[in-house]
Structures are given as C-alpha cells and as structure tokens.
C-alpha cells in the first residue's frame with residue numbers, strides 16, 4: 107500500500123512505487139489500481155473524489171475498492187484520520203450524531219430489499235452518478251466509520267476534503283502484449299468484447315468507433331503502419347478493439363493470449379476493416395514489443411484530446427461518460443450514434459472501456475446562440491433516456507456527476523435513492539457550502555447555464571481541449587501558469603479584445619488579464635516546448651508565447667534595430683563578454699557573494715528584469731579558443747577520414763567554469779582533447795567568433811535577427827562540412843536543437859550531432875573507459891529530450907560512474923538567460939531536484955548547468971568533462 111497527499115499526480119505515485127521496487131530489489135512491481143488515461147495529469151485528490159477507474163482496473167480495482175484509509179477534513183474543520191485509532195475514537199465522541207445518522211440510513215437501506223437490489227445492480231457496472239450508495243450496503247450498519255470513508259469516494263468534495271489517502275496497491279505484471287483488432291461492424295466488436303469478458307481473463311479491451319479511428323490514423327502514422335487495413339477505406343460501421351493481456355511470467359502471458367485468440371475464433375465473428383474483405387485473426391497479432399504496443403496505448407490515452415482537437419474552431423468539446431451492462435453495449439452504441447446524427451452531431455465519436463461497457467462520447471457544441479443551447483439540452487435529455495432508461499446504464503461511469511449531470515441523477519436512480527443522497531448531503535454539509543450544486547441540484551436546467559465558451563484565439567492553440575495532459579512537463583507550473591492555463595487565459599483575452607464594444611466591467615477585465623498575463627503568461631514561459639511532448643495533438647504553447655513576444659517586438663522598432671545590430675556585430679559581443687565575466691568573478695573573489703547578489707538583484711528590478719541576477723555559480727570568462735590539436739593517435743587506414751566539424755556555441759566560447767569548480771578548462775578545451783584522443787581531425791567553421799544559433803534572439807521575439815544569424819550559421823556549417831559530408835558537433839544541446847529547427851537545407855540535420863550522441867556512436871570504441879566516479883547526477887536538457895537522445899546520456903554516463911541518477915526534472919527552466927532574469931522560474935522548476943548522494947552533476951548546456959548548480963548546491967558541468975576524466 108502507499109500513503110499519499112492529494113496533490114500528487116497519479117502517474118507520479120506509480121513512478122515512486124517503481125523506484126521503490128528498484129531500490130529495494132523487490133520481485134513484484136506494484137501500482138495504484140485506478141488507471142485513468144489522464145493518470146499523468148490528474149491528482150490523487152481528484153482520483154479519490156471522482157472514484158476514477160480506467161482501462162484495466164474495472165470495478166474491482168477502482169478507488170472505492172482500493173482505498174484503505176483517508177484523512178478527511180469535514181465542513182466544520184474536524185479532521186478524521188481513519189488510519190489513526192485516536193482520531194477515530196475522538197471522532198466517535200465529537201460526531202456521535204453524524205455517525206448515528208449514517209448508521210440509521212445504512213440500517214434503513216439494508217432493510218429495504220428493493221433499494222439494496224437497485225444499489226447492488228447499479229454498482230455491478232461502472233457507476234459514478236450520485237454518491238457511492240454501495241457504502242451503505244457493503245458494510246454492517248454498526249461500522250459507520252467504514253461507511254463514511256467510502257462515502258467520500260466519488261463525492262467530488264461535496265461531503266468533505268480528502269487531505270491524505272492510503273491506497274492498497276495492485277501488482278503490475280511485467281509481461282504484456284497488445285493487439286489492435288479491426289472489425290467491420292461496431293456491434294460485432296461489442297459482441298467480441300462481451301465474449302472476452304465472460305470467457306477469458308483478458309486485462310483490457312478498449313473500443314474505437316469509426317469516427318475515432320479516422321482521427322487516430324490522421325494523428326498517428328505509426329498506428330496506420332502497424333494495423334493492417336487501417337489506412338485504407340473503412341466500412342462506415344467499422345470499429346476496433348485494443349486488447350491487452352498481462353502475465354506474471356512469459357508462460358502466463360502466452361496462456362492468456364491463447365485464451366483470448368481461441369475465444370475470438372470460436373465466436374465465429376468476422377475480422378477486418380471491411381465486410382467485403384474479411385481477414386483472419388492473425389492479421390492483427392499480439393505484440394510484446396514495447397515500441398509497438400506503446401503506439402496503440404499512446405493513441406488510446408490521447409483519444410479524448412485527439413478527437414476533440416478536430417472540432418470546429420469556436421466550439422467547445424464535450425465528453426460524456428456512459429456505461430451499461432456489456433451485453434447491451436452494441437445496442438447502446440448504435441442508438442447513441444443514431445441519436446447524434448439525428449441532432450446534427452455528425453463528427454461525434456464513441457470509444458472507451460468496452461470490457462466494462464463504459465463508453466466516452468465526444469462531440470463539439472457551440473454555445474453562441476439560444477438555438478445551439480437548445481439543441482444541446484434536447485440531445486442531453488434524449489441521451490440520458492437512452493442510457494439510463496432503455497439500457498439500464500449509468501450516466502457517469504467514471505468521471506463523476508459534476509454539475510452537468512446533476513439534473514439527471516433522479517432519472518437514473520429514481521426518487522427514493524435520490525432522496526437518500528440529499529439526506530447524506532445534508533448530514534455532512536448542512537449549509538450546502540461544499541462544492542454547491544455539484545452531484546445534486548434542484549435546478550433542472552443547470553447544465554444549460556454558465557456554459558464556458560471556447561473562442562478562437564490563435565491557430566497555434568485553437569485545437570486545445572484543455573485536458574491538462576501537458577501540465578506535468580511545464581517548468582512554470584508551480585510558479586505562474588501551466589500551458590493549459592496560458593491557453594485558457596489567452597482565449598479570454600482574445601474574446602475580450604475582439605468584442606465589438608466593451609462595457610466598463612469588460613474593459614477592466616481585459617486590462618487586468620493583460621497585466622497579469624505579462625508576467626504569468628509571457629515572462630515566465632521558458633518557451634522550451636516541453637508541453638508539446640505531452641500533448642496528444644502536439645500543441646506547443648511556447649510557440650504561442652513566442653508569437654506574442656514577436657508581435658510585441660515588432661512594435662518596438664528601437665529594440666528590434668538594436669537586436670539586428672547585435673546580430674550583425676556578434677563577434678564584438680562574444681569577445682567582450684569573457685572579459686566582463688572575469689571582472690565580475692574577480693569582484694566575487696574580493697568582495698564575497700553577498701554584495702554581488704544584492705547589487706544584481708537591485709539592478710534586475712530597476713531594469714525591468716533585463717539585467718541578470720548574479721549567483722555564486724556564475725561562470726568566469728572562458729579562456730580564448732584554442733586551435734584544434736592534431737590527432738593524438740594515427741587515423742585508421744580504412745579510407746574513411748576521421749574528420750569532424752566542431753562548432754563551439756557562443757555560450758561555451760564565452761563562459762568557462764565557475765569559481766569553486768575543480769576544473770579550469772573550458773568545454774571546447776575538453777572536446778578538442780577528446781577528438782584528438784580518438785584520432786579525429788577537427789575543423790572549425792569560418793568566422794566562428796561571429797556565429798550564433800539565433801536562439802537568444804528567437805526566444806525574445808526578434809525574428810529578423812534570429813533569421814540573420816541562423817542563416818549565417820547554416821552557411822558556415824554547410825561550407826565546413828562540405829555539404830554535410832563530415833559530422834558536425836555542436837557542444838550545447840539547445841543551440842543544436844535551434845539550428846536543426848531552422849535549417850533551410852533539411853538534409854543537413856542528419857550530419858548534426860549533440861556531443862553525447864557523437865561520443866556514443868563515434869567515440870565509444872576509440873576511447874578507453876574506466877568508471878572513476880561513484881555516484882553522479884545527470885540532467886538531460888529539454889532540447890535533448892525532444893531530440894530523443896535521453897538514452898545516450900545515460901549510456902555514456904554509466905561508462906564513467908558506478909551509479910548514475912537522473913535529476914528527474916523535465917526542464918530546468920533556464921531557457922537561455924530567462925532564469926538569470928527570472929531566477930524564480932528555475933527555482934520553482936528545480937525544487938524537487940534529485941541529487942541526493944551525488945558528488946557532482948553533468949549536462950550539455952552551460953546556462954542550464956548554472957541554474958542546476960544554483961538550485962542543487964553541487965557543481966554541474968558539461969558531460970564531456972566526465973568522459974574526459976574517465
């Protein structure tokens with residue numbers, strides 16, 4: 107079991123459990139039971155309060171069945187910790203009346219066969235409509251504390267706040283395989299799901315209808331490559347099942363796969379995307395390759411945002427979450443799709459956890475006119491009747507009731523059970539102040555009021571459905587805004603800006619939003635694009651912020667002209683900076699750190715955050731660039747010359763080690779030595795002192811200056827590498843990434859290397875290795891993560907140290923010099939930096955290393971130093 111506070115993200119809890127297994131050398135990997143597709147963005151508090159479930163957990167491993175204990179804060183401020191005997195005893199005394207009330211309700215329900223049967227029937231499938239009434243029948247009435255604990259689950263904060271949860275974990279078997287099976291008809295796919303549920307021990311069965319398949323193949327070329335027939339013509343009723351089997355041992359897994367395949371074959375159902383082109387089941391084999399099944403599951407997990415992103419701009423995406431006995435699933439899906447089409451929701455899609463009869467319905471709706479709102483209201487009435495009345499289903503399978511479904515609770519549960527829910531609410535929250543109107547609401551039109559519009563704002567982000575998947579990767583998430591919040595706030599600014607006329611209140615709202623956005627939205631965005639890595643539809647909120655900056659800069663002609671002048675005379679800047687850094691470093695030595703800190707902080711403030719804040723890890727100037735040394739070992743007589751073009755970035759040409767560092771060489775000194783040891787001839791590009799990748803201009807919005815220096819860089823690399831004939835090494839990850847992204851000659855990108863990748867693929871067999879360090883930290887810069895070379899960092903570092911620990915931080919937030927001017931950005935991003943027991947740390951970006959050192963207290967430097975020492 108695991109005890110966690112409510113703000114921890116579900117996926118993070120699983121990663122902690124994984125690390126615990128590794129550290130303790132345990133045999134079995136455990137995880138929390140609920141596995142919502144939003145697990146990397148939703149938190150334990152929300153998981154408990156929504157009674158979340160997901161793909162594999164079904165109804166047996168959902169939060170209700172896996173929560174062991176909870177610390178609950180009631181509306182009167184009382185804290186009940188169900189794991190603590192003292193707290194339980196104190197609560198029994200202080201809240202005797204509440205417990206008696208709960209006890210009386212439980213007795214009443216348990217004595218009412220009709221109600222008990224209804225509750226048991228409803229919770230035999232997924233159900234999060236209304237309160238967890240099963241708590242009243244699952245426990246003896248004289249155990250009211252157990253009942254209280256379970257009532258909190260799925261109560262959406264309307265009965266109390268959960269401030270800590272102890273969850274019984276479940277095993278995560280290491281052997282997995284998945285198959286993506288096509289069916290010509292959704293009815294047949296649902297029948298197959300029902301057979302798998304009744305006749306096998308399959309772990310997950312997820313259904314995709316025709317509309318979702320079309321969106322998936324649009325967004326994932328890999329999926330189309332892996333699933334035969336998906337990229338061709340599909341029958342309009344076609345559907346697919348994503349099936350997963352797991353096993354403790356490879357033999358268990360194979361047995362489970364065999365069961366699934368024979369059950370499907372015996373069922374005699376047709377396979378394939380078209381009736382007229384039937385396929386054998388073998389066309390859709392199970393794969394145990396993580397690379398392949400991750401494609402299936404990444405698409406499935408991102409399906410809500412993927413389908414939502416395809417909606418018409420200006421409309422909102424709505425998700426319904428219905429469930430029914432799996433035997434009725436095919437009929438319910440067909441009824442619902444027919445209904446959607448009748449109401450004109452032609453793009454609506456239906457997909458989800460078929461094994462549990464739980465489907466998500468995604469459709470787009472504008473709320474711009476009374477007619478649009480009426481259409482939505484009429485459709486909701488009919489949908490609820492189809493699900494709850496015709497198919498005896500749940501209007502909410504796992505997303506909880508919210509306010510949208512509150513008017514329909516009575517339709518699903520009937521008057522008696524609904525009355526019971528009102529009584530519970532009144533017992534726990536007599537003044538109705540906790541999350542008012544959620545789950546239970548007397549206003550039967552509440553779902554048609556206060557509807558949130560989704561106005562067009564920028565083509566860069568219009569497709570966002572505000573799912574929040576991107577948030578956990580964002581360095582500013584604990585400081586200012588997350589990417590989702592940046593987009594939401596920008597939408598509101600755009601809505602207000604484009605109004606034909608604004609009243610005084612709207613005018614003030616716009617001014618307030620613009621003022622707050624300047625810091626929270628714009629200044630503290632690292633523009634690193636790490637949000638894009640987690641977004642299922644690949645939205646890069648950093649691009650929006652860069653566009654805002656570029657627009658701002660285009661209005662400031664003096665600043666733009668100055669930037670252009672710096673770009674034209676870049677060699678002047680790059681030769682002046684080392685001397686300046688040496689003067690500052692000398693002052694550090696003479697005066698100590700305090701005066702420099704105080705003065706730089708004052709200047710930073712006075713200059714409107716233009717002057718960087720000094721830290722004791724600020725580097726001294728780099729020593730002048732040395733000419734390449736001749737190779738120390740003779741070149742192999744293989745006919746292929748060992749020649750490399752080396753481009754020291756402007757930061758490594760300007761910045762050397764920091765005071766207190768044990769080394770004195772600069773990054774170029776060390777790389778030249780490594781190239782020489784490996785027998786490489788090195789050439790610099792022409793005019794190196796004037797070269798810059800352009801990132802420092804681009805991230806500030808100086809497009810013209812960025813394009814100018816970027817063009818010069820490309821031409822110089824092209825000439826030095828003789829059109830890409832020789833590998834080109836750039837020693838700073840973000841600069842390499844910037845150059846790659848702005849090339850006009852895309853083929854050149856295949857000749858460009860990060861130093862770590864070059865070492866791994868070109869130098870590994872040419873250097874001698876000895877793991878001389880014990881435990882070191884490695885931080886893979888965000889740009890390297892985006893280039894997909896994280897593994898190379900670990901592989902190279904593991905040659906040099908007996909234990910290598912990753913910092914575990916997606917992005918340090920340095921963003922060139924942004925965190926020198928806004929140090930709180932790196933401080934927030936690096937607050938959970940994992941460097942315990944490490945003697946030193948390594949990365950491949952000099953400025954990132956500075957912020958990592960400042961926020962960890964150990965010296966971070968280029969990974970090339972580690973290689974050189976070993």
Ligand SMILES: Cc1cc2nc3c(=O)[nH]c(=O)nc-3n(C[C@H](O)[C@H](O)[C@H](O)COP(=O)(O)OP(=O)(O)OC[C@H]3O[C@@H](n4cnc5c(N)ncnc54)[C@H](O)[C@@H]3O)c2cc1C
Nearest residue numbers: 112142143144148149151152153155158159262263268504
């Ligand atoms: C794209 C997408 C996919 C999803 N897929 C699934 C899925 O597969 N399975 C599934 O079950 N759900 C799914 N969900 C729904 C939702 O993400 C989950 O149910 C999730 O657990 C909610 O967590 P959250 O942190 O986002 O909570 P929030 O949305 O922040 O909160 C949910 C409710 O809980 C209350 N609450 C939050 N914390 C506490 C607390 N500490 N104490 C008391 N009340 C609290 C809030 O007031 C709110 O009413 C999905 C949602 C999205 C957007």
Ligand code: SF4
Nearest residue numbers: 570572573574576641
């Ligand atoms: S940008 Fe973030 S919130 Fe928007 S769709 Fe992508 S992941 Fe979801």
Ligand code: SF4
Nearest residue numbers: 580632634635637648
């Ligand atoms: S670009 Fe970076 S800082 Fe900006 S929103 Fe995306 S993840 Fe956050």
